[in-house]
Amino acid sequence: MTTREEAVVGRDVAAWLDRLDNDLTRAAAVLCALDEQRGYGEALGRDAALCVREASQAVARLSPGAGVGEVLDVAAAAAVAAARGSGGVLISHLLARAAQAHPANELTPVGMARLLRSLAEDLPLMLIAGSRLLDDIVESLRSDLATTGSIVWLAEIETAVWIAIHTAMSEAWPAEPFYPLGALLSVVAASLADVRSDSGSALETTIEFLADGARVDPPPHGLLTLEARCEASPDEIERWREDCQASGLVTGVVDDFGIGSYVLVVRAAHPLDHVPAILTRAIVSTPQPLRLSEPDEGVVSMLERRSHAGPVTPAVLAVTGGRGVVDDIAQLGGVVVWDRAGGPVPLGDLLARLAGPVVLAAPSLTATDAAALRQVDPDDLIIAPVSNDLDVLHVASAALEPVSASLSTSELAALQRSRIRNELETLDSFALTDDELGSRIEAGRTIEVLLSARERETDIFPLLQGRDAWQRIDIIRGGQPGATIVGVVS
Numbered sequence: 001m002t003t004r005e006e007a008v009v010g011r012d013v014a015a016w017l018d019r020l021d022n023d024l025t026r027a028a029a030v031l032c033a034l035d036e037q038r039g040y041g042e043a044l045g046r047d048a049a050l051c052v053r054e055a056s057q058a059v060a061r062l063s064p065g066a067g068v069g070e071v072l073d074v075a076a077a078a079a080v081a082a083a084r085g086s087g088g089v090l091i092s093h094l095l096a097r098a099a100q101a102h103p104a105n106e107l108t109p110v111g112m113a114r115l116l117r118s119l120a121e122d123l124p125l126m127l128i129a130g131s132r133l134l135d136d137i138v139e140s141l142r143s144d145l146a147t148t149g150s151i152v153w154l155a156e157i158e159t160a161v162w163i164a165i166h167t168a169m170s171e172a173w174p175a176e177p178f179y180p181l182g183a184l185l186s187v188v189a190a191s192l193a194d195v196r197s198d199s200g201s202a203l204e205t206t207i208e209f210l211a212d213g214a215r216v217d218p219p220p221h222g223l224l225t226l227e228a229r230c231e232a233s234p235d236e237i238e239r240w241r242e243d244c245q246a247s248g249l250v251t252g253v254v255d256d257f258g259i260g261s262y263v264l265v266v267r268a269a270h271p272l273d274h275v276p277a278i279l280t281r282a283i284v285s286t287p288q289p290l291r292l293s294e295p296d297e298g299v300v301s302m303l304e305r306r307s308h309a310g311p312v313t314p315a316v317l318a319v320t321g322g323r324g325v326v327d328d329i330a331q332l333g334g335v336v337v338w339d340r341a342g343g344p345v346p347l348g349d350l351l352a353r354l355a356g357p358v359v360l361a362a363p364s365l366t367a368t369d370a371a372a373l374r375q376v377d378p379d380d381l382i383i384a385p386v387s388n389d390l391d392v393l394h395v396a397s398a399a400l401e402p403v404s405a406s407l408s409t410s411e412l413a414a415l416q417r418s419r420i421r422n423e424l425e426t427l428d429s430f431a432l433t434d435d436e437l438g439s440r441i442e443a444g445r446t447i448e449v450l451l452s453a454r455e456r457e458t459d460i461f462p463l464l465q466g467r468d469a470w471q472r473i474d475i476i477r478g479g480q481p482g483a484t485i486v487g488v489v490s
């Protein structure tokens with residue numbers, strides 16, 4: 001036996017990424033089911049597979065002789081750029097930390113063991129809040145990979161990593177709240193353990209274990225998931241993570257000037273309360289029911305086939321600068337892009353995630369942008385003619401009312417257009433000016449005020465009081481960067 005002749009080179013890493021893509025695709029159904037049962041409702045397995053696929057395709061464009069360091073650098077950059085959801089964050093974190101830890105051209109078994117131990121110790125850096133399971137996995141890996149000098153076979157190291165994670169998972173379940181992340185780690189380790197074998201035994205054992213251990217618990221109510229990207233220094237991110245009281249994940253890659261490109265996922269009842277001050281845009285949503293059309297054979301016994309005969313929540317994508325309305329729309333089931341900057345918002349990828357007909361409510365959407373989106377999805381996209389954030393709140397709330405699953409696509413589209421039209425016909429909304437208040441507010445009408453970030457309730461009440469003693473006035477703390485919006489509801 002020798003430690004030199006058996007070494008990992010760049011093409012081995014590329015081949016493993018390709019294998020991991022296939023393995024994650026096989027395990028996606030059970031990973032997504034576990035994630036839903038824990039109440040997060042994300043596409044954990046599919047997001048992880050998507051991230052790996054982007055990394056694998058980027059690496060495939062390198063020359064065959066590229067070293068391990070170059071392959072990991074390219075894979076990490078592609079993974080961080082493509083990461084979405086906690087599955088993508090975990091995968092991109094592993095690749096980013098591996099690239100940072102190992103710039104060499106090849107990995108001997110001893111070097112491989114040291115790298116994997118370093119990755120294990122770096123796992124807690126990904127978490128915004130602590131996780132007992134990740135602590136247990138780190139300790140298990142640190143112990144099993146401590147005697148690196150005596151390990152001479154890569155297969156032995158790779159199997160040891162899988163066993164360590166599998167053991168920690170078994171001992172921690174069912175109390176660990178980040179169980180889906182541990183499940184994803186277990187699949188990654190199983191893929192690594194099987195990389196020198198055609199039997200696939202570790203992966204099959206892992207999928208069976210995860211399926212047998214799945215629980216159908218009632219999910220926690222009120223949690224929203226926020227996804228975002230930002231440019232920051234490591235110190236800024238570390239300070240934010242120490243101050244953040246929510247749970248979630250963050251990872252990124254830092255350039256030569258000390259500025260990092262970070263992707264983060266936060267779970268909280270009011271996630272925008274926990275984001276870094278440097279953040280100007282985020283995606284907020286609530287867990288949606290998991291629907292599997294064709295589960296893998298090995299997973300059918302674990303998953304209940306859900307009935308789709310009952311009411312379902314239609315797809316709605318809302319864009320708003322009013323952070324005060326984000327939670328309301330997201331809790332109803334909409335996907336919300338909170339955009340404080342007010343610039344162009346790329347919506348193509350988000351629309352691709354949603355099953356049509358999709359109602360899009362975006363006041364900043366230009367005619368050119370709308371035409372481009374309609375070319376991509378001409379049949380299943382309904383663009384609501386909204387002009388401000390109060391319009392967005394009303395249209396999105398109406399469009400998110402549950403409907404019968406038996407409706408055809410054309411019937412649902414017709415219903416959504418009718419809902420949008422009715423909402424806009426009964427709401428006269430406009431930017432606040434004293435002159436317009438007198439001419440547009442009729443006695444007896446309900447007034448809604450979406451308060452901007454620059455104004456206070458005490459500034460608004462003197463303009464509204466005294467017009468009608470019985471008039472109902474609803475103040476909504478929108479926090480949008482523009483003008484305060486007044487709505488007269490008929």
